Amino acid sequence: xxxxxxxxxxxxxxxxxxxxxxxxxxxxxxxxxxxxxxxxxxxxxxxxxxxxxxxxxxxxxxxxxxxxxxxxxxxxxxxxxxxxxxxxxxxxxxxxxxxxxxxxxxxxxxxxxxxxxxxxxxxxxxxxxxx
Numbered sequence: 001x002x003x004x005x006x007x008x009x010x011x012x013x014x015x016x017x018x019x020x021x022x023x024x025x026x027x028x029x030x031x032x033x034x035x036x037x038x039x040x041x042x043x044x045x046x047x048x049x050x051x052x053x054x055x056x057x058x059x060x061x062x063x064x065x066x067x068x069x070x071x072x073x074x075x076x077x078x079x080x081x082x083x084x085x086x087x088x089x090x091x092x093x094x095x096x097x098x099x100x101x102x103x104x105x106x107x108x109x110x111x112x113x114x115x116x117x118x119x120x121x122x123x124x125x126x127x128x129x130x131x
Contacts, residue, residue: 014102014103014106017099018099018103021095021096021099021100022096024092024095024096025092025093025095025096027092028085028088028089028091028092028093029089029092031085031088031089032085032086032088032089035081035082035085036082036085036086
């Protein structure tokens with residue numbers, strides 16, 4: 001089972017992952033800044049294609065109610081977008097931390113492998129000199 005994981009991990013282009021992790025984090029931070037900096041209610045002109053279906057919809061009171069309703073919906077959508085952007089930012093930061101830890105573990109593993117080989121060579125030399 002461990003050999004399968006090692007095969008998978010050896011196929012990952014770690015240099016590309018490590019090099020791109022800061023770019024991913026920076027992109028998420030830029031997205032977060034651009035989304036969180038905008039106002040929650042955007043005013044857009046009503047398009048001419050949206051013609052009210054009844055005469056009641058033409059009344060000023062009904063139009064004001066509809067405008068308030070649409071502003072609330074836009075505000076909710078903006079809040080969802082901000083929350084999603086915050087989540088993406090956090091995930092990108094976690095990804096960067098994971099990549100850094102994996103790289104540190106890879107370096108440690110290489111050092112341990114080198115020390116193990118050196119210890120094995122010393123043991124073989126010591127055993128062969130006794131015989």
